[in-house]
Amino acid sequence: MAATLPKEIRALAEGDFGEVAARFAQAGFTVGLPAKGVLTVKAATPSAERAAVLLSVGVHGDETGPIEMAAYAIEALSRTPSALAVDLMLCVGNIDAIAAGKRFIDADLNRMFRDQRGDLAGTFEAGRADTLIAATAAFFDGSGPRRWHLDLHTAIRGSRYPRFAIVPELIADGPRRALIAWLGLGGIEAVIMNPASAGTYSYWTAERHGAAGTTVELGRIGTLGQNDLSQFAAMASALHGLLRGQAQAGGNQPIVFNTAQSITKLSDAFTMSFGRDTENFTPLKKGDVIARDGDTVYTVQHDEECVVFPNPDVRVGLRAGIMVVRAG
Ligand SMILES: O=C(O)CCC(=O)N[C@@H](CCC(=O)O)C(=O)O
Numbered sequence: 001m002a003a004t005l006p007k008e009i010r011a012l013a014e015g016d017f018g019e020v021a022a023r024f025a026q027a028g029f030t031v032g033l034p035a036k037g038v039l040t041v042k043a044a045t046p047s048a049e050r051a052a053v054l055l056s057v058g059v060h061g062d063e064t065g066p067i068e069m070a071a072y073a074i075e076a077l078s079r080t081p082s083a084l085a086v087d088l089m090l091c092v093g094n095i096d097a098i099a100a101g102k103r104f105i106d107a108d109l110n111r112m113f114r115d116q117r118g119d120l121a122g123t124f125e126a127g128r129a130d131t132l133i134a135a136t137a138a139f140f141d142g143s144g145p146r147r148w149h150l151d152l153h154t155a156i157r158g159s160r161y162p163r164f165a166i167v168p169e170l171i172a173d174g175p176r177r178a179l180i181a182w183l184g185l186g187g188i189e190a191v192i193m194n195p196a197s198a199g200t201y202s203y204w205t206a207e208r209h210g211a212a213g214t215t216v217e218l219g220r221i222g223t224l225g226q227n228d229l230s231q232f233a234a235m236a237s238a239l240h241g242l243l244r245g246q247a248q249a250g251g252n253q254p255i256v257f258n259t260a261q262s263i264t265k266l267s268d269a270f271t272m273s274f275g276r277d278t279e280n281f282t283p284l285k286k287g288d289v290i291a292r293d294g295d296t297v298y299t300v301q302h303d304e305e306c307v308v309f310p311n312p313d314v315r316v317g318l319r320a321g322i323m324v325v326r327a328g
């Protein structure tokens with residue numbers, strides 16, 4: 001990690017919440033540090049009326065922009081702690097990968113949120129996921145029904161919609177609509193409805209804790225301390241209001257896409273018909289070959305499907321891309 005990093009960014013990236021935790025405790029909140037990189041701040045008197053918001057960043061160690069954004073957000077909030085109007089859990093996902101400047105140490109942390117991990121069990125990230133799963137359960141247990149999880153990421157490649165989100169279909173209608181409207185306020189241009197878990201953190205919180213959980217892609221990966229924070233301005237402002245319980249309105253409604261098919265890498269023979277740097281939401285035509293994997297040939301089924309997260313380099317058994325179609 002660069003020696004010249006601003007101190008709030010360094011502290012957050014290292015999972016050190018000492019100073020901000022002390023400020024919230026001083027202001028009378030119930031503060032917890034259940035694991036390195038995890039901070040919880042709850043009202044001293046529990047209330048089911050209060051929303052519970054889990055904000056996670058750095059689940060992928062090379063996705064550094066949201067870490068910077070969260071560092072400035074929590075620093076500012078801790079300077080006026082009484083403004084906090086929700087129960088908050090701030091989670092820095094993969095601290096060791098952040099320190100190493102890598103996406104992960106052994107395996108993708110964002111595929112560990114499942115009961116059966118197969119050959120992912122025993123990896124460094126499996127242990128970290130167990131820690132986060134326990135801290136997350138403790139946070140949401142006893143909280144009221146207004147539960148949110150915003151898991152902030154940045155994408156490996158460019159995108160026709162630079163800011164987009166993945167939203168589990170199983171979230172109940174009301175909270176899902178509220179979440180999507182709020183995402184629009186945060187500058188999110190497109191949402192992808194996800195019908196099935198790929199082992200991700202946000203799907204886990206939606207499924208296990210009834211949270212309005214989403215993975216939010218805020219732009220492109222960058223070097224810690226060198227991200228252009230202006231690309232996150234709308235999201236930073238929406239977060240500012242959410243954490244302070246401010247009435248929020250405005251923004252454009254995101255375009256909604258449904259998942260047409262999820263492409264799984266079945267073997268080392270897996271090849272994609274296009275390059276690794278193919279932009280997210282690149283359209284393909286019916287019948288086009290997406291990928292080949294031994295005897296399996298993945299082809300486009302609808303008149304048009306757009307490819308998102310095309311990545312032939314994932315482990316065998318994991319998602320190597322999603323094909324999406326515009327809803328409605
Ligand atoms: O750019 C990429 O290929 C990956 C960006 C990323 O980390 N995306 C998340 C999405 C999680 C979800 O589907 O909810 C991931 O793949 O973990």
Ligand SMILES: [Zn+2]
Pocket residue numbers: 059060063153154
């Ligand atoms: Zn990511």
